[in-house]
Amino acid sequence: MSPFISQKFDPTPALQQHVKCFWTLEADESAQNSLPVFPDTNVELIITCGAPYVYSDSSGTLHQLPRVILSGLHNRPQYPHVLGDCRFVAVRLYPWAVRSLTDLPAYIDNLPYIPLSARWQDFARTLVWTFDQRGHQAAVDCLQQFVLDSRHDQPTAVPIQNAGAALDASGGQVDMPTLATRAHLSLRQFERQFKHWTGILPKAYARLIRHESARASLYRDPAQSMAAVALDHGYTDQAHFIHEFKTFTGYTPGEFASVLRSSPIAS
Numbered sequence: 001m002s003p004f005i006s007q008k009f010d011p012t013p014a015l016q017q018h019v020k021c022f023w024t025l026e027a028d029e030s031a032q033n034s035l036p037v038f039p040d041t042n043v044e045l046i047i048t049c050g051a052p053y054v055y056s057d058s059s060g061t062l063h064q065l066p067r068v069i070l071s072g073l074h075n076r077p078q079y080p081h082v083l084g085d086c087r088f089v090a091v092r093l094y095p096w097a098v099r100s101l102t103d104l105p106a107y108i109d110n111l112p113y114i115p116l117s118a119r120w121q122d123f124a125r126t127l128v129w130t131f132d133q134r135g136h137q138a139a140v141d142c143l144q145q146f147v148l149d150s151r152h153d154q155p156t157a158v159p160i161q162n163a164g165a166a167l168d169a170s171g172g173q174v175d176m177p178t179l180a181t182r183a184h185l186s187l188r189q190f191e192r193q194f195k196h197w198t199g200i201l202p203k204a205y206a207r208l209i210r211h212e213s214a215r216a217s218l219y220r221d222p223a224q225s226m227a228a229v230a231l232d233h234g235y236t237d238q239a240h241f242i243h244e245f246k247t248f249t250g251y252t253p254g255e256f257a258s259v260l261r262s263s264p265i266a267s
Helices: 029-033 095-101 118-134 136-150 155-170 176-182 187-198 202-220 226-232 238-249 253-262
Strands: 004-009 019-027 043-048 053-056 062-064 068-071 086-093 113-115
Touching (some): 004 136, 019 136, 043 118, 068 118, 086 095, 095 155, 118 136, 155 187, 202 226, 202 238, 202 253, 226 238, 226 253
Antiparallel strands (some): 019 086, 043 086, 053 062, 068 113
8 A cells, every 4th residue: 555645525516515525544554544634624534444443531541433433623723543554535514514413412512533423334334445445536425415315404504614614714713792793692502502512612713713724834934934924814822822832732833843843643
């Protein structure tokens, strides 16, 4: 196997409000396990077609994950790894779309990986065969059709979808009372609804947007001024930027840029 083969596929127009992209990954064990998963604004529905996928909890105990999992929004780097060659087929979702496509428990906050229902686990067997026998594109087509068939539109999610899109477009800079007013909700109702649909509060989502954007900026130019990055991405000062960045990655921005200059880190 080549050390790392990754492909992205655009969703059909019928899914564009729910799905950012479909993607596939093939990687050998050492390549995949060297890469942390940093917090961002994506929810990943991942189907494992290769070796077992495991993660370590805070006590260091290893847990094997089922074939189909949902990796939700989180605020710390995650270190899952595979016990052999990695082969994934996945769909990257907008956070507020997850409940329209899957059956989830009432509360999904503080769960790094969420196992999906038996229906999804049964479908995984078909997808693994398709991936093995017919390749990446056929597997993505198969997954996309299953997602289309699973979709059940949720009109009550529309105000939260609009609020999330506004936060994305503003770089996380819209204040919460304004978003609540646009959604025709009180601030408390808005926060409760946002957390129901995404698993986190809107302020936490805005923090993820700013961090993801700042981190992407460092990928593009790790030699740039950290003060400029902080200013450009809405941080009150450099101390705020450093604190937030270390919370999300375990690195200060300067440490992260230094590592980037010497070796790649997963985005």
